[in-house]
Amino acid sequence: MSETPYPPVPYNVSYSKWVLDELRQTLRRAQAGGWGALAGSAVESIDSRLRTYPQFGEPKKDLATSGNVLWTLTIHPFFVEYILNEEQRMVFVITPFEVMRNAGF
Amino acid sequence: MLTTNETTTAAHAKGWISASNPRLHHLIEESQPGFWTECRFCLLAALRDTAERGSRAIERVAADGGCEGIVLEVWYHEPVTVDGLFKGIGSAVLTLAGGGTPNGKEEGCRITITASNPTQFVEREVIYDGMVAMRDGHLTPEYLALMQQSFSQEDEARGLADLKDMQENGGGFQFADFWPELKKIVEGT
Numbered sequence: 001m002s003e004t005p006y007p008p009v010p011y012n013v014s015y016s017k018w019v020l021d022e023l024r025q026t027l028r029r030a031q032a033g034g035w036g037a038l039a040g041s042a043v044e045s046i047d048s049r050l051r052t053y054p055q056f057g058e059p060k061k062d063l064a065t066s067g068n069v070l071w072t073l074t075i076h077p078f079f080v081e082y083i084l085n086e087e088q089r090m091v092f093v094i095t096p097f098e099v100m101r102n103a104g105f
Numbered sequence: 106m107l108t109t110n111e112t113t114t115a116a117h118a119k120g121w122i123s124a125s126n127p128r129l130h131h132l133i134e135e136s137q138p139g140f141w142t143e144c145r146f147c148l149l150a151a152l153r154d155t156a157e158r159g160s161r162a163i164e165r166v167a168a169d170g171g172c173e174g175i176v177l178e179v180w181y182h183e184p185v186t187v188d189g190l191f192k193g194i195g196s197a198v199l200t201l202a203g204g205g206t207p208n209g210k211e212e213g214c215r216i217t218i219t220a221s222n223p224t225q226f227v228e229r230e231v232i233y234d235g236m237v238a239m240r241d242g243h244l245t246p247e248y249l250a251l252m253q254q255s256f257s258q259e260d261e262a263r264g265l266a267d268l269k270d271m272q273e274n275g276g277g278f279q280f281a282d283f284w285p286e287l288k289k290i291v292e293g294t
Contacts, residue, residue: 017267017277018267031293036293039291040291051280068268092272
């Protein structure tokens with residue numbers, strides 16, 4: 001195993017209260033439908049990707065506020081929009097996770 | 106010759122992929138330190154990680170090959186709709202995930218892979234729920250519009266107001282703060 005000379009510095013990922021409230025309801029639906037494990041795993045994956053490699057998604061537009069770029073990310077069964085600010089090394093999730101069509105919940 | 110052009114329906118996808126991108130290497134290393142340490146196995150590790158962490162779609166994966174490209178084979182349980190997200194080798198991230206379709210509306214996924222060499226996909230399409238969701242590693246405008254249609258202008262304004270608050274006042278929540286609670290929800294405990 002070779003050591004990484006410059007280990008990655010995680011991004012700071014922050015979720016709004018709105019996102020959190022909606023996610024709570026979404027996961028309840030998923031669990032009730034028998035998709036709790038899948039949904040939970042996806043949420044963990046999304047956070048992991050946002051912390052380590054937010055460029056995993058696709059940039060969609062520059063916001064009027066300096067340095068903020070809107071990105072989208074899809075990890076089944078969720079579609080996520082987030083704001084990436086490279087200068088601050090920050091990620092902001094400000095709109096609720098969207099469940100993909102026919103995902104079962 | 107390192108070329109494949111294969112269309113598959115439902116159960117079996119096979120193609121050449123490259124796993125030489127160091128950023129993906131970092132990603133895997135951070136999530137599972139020491140798990141897979143060679144670049145050529147990073148994508149395979151990501152797939153296995155996906156399978157082991159709860160994807161109901163992936164049955165098993167196998168790979169073989171050298172550092173520049175590996176032959177990837179993925180078997181899926183049936184019936185499934187597979188959401189395979191192939192990212193370009195430029196960003197070099199591949200994830201495949203999937204789930205069943207309880208309503209049975211769409212069973213199966215077509216993944217078309219045409220590779221002229223082991224490090225570059227020329228054409229890829231991912232079909233999800235009967236429409237082309239991704240082409241050449243990017244979400245299609247049609248699919249993007251579909252996913253965004255539920256967001257109203259009021260929603261956008263609310264999100265931007267939250268962003269302002271989070272950036273100026275440090276509001277918002279960290280994953281570690283709320284995940285224990287949400288984990289109980291998904292586990293039904």
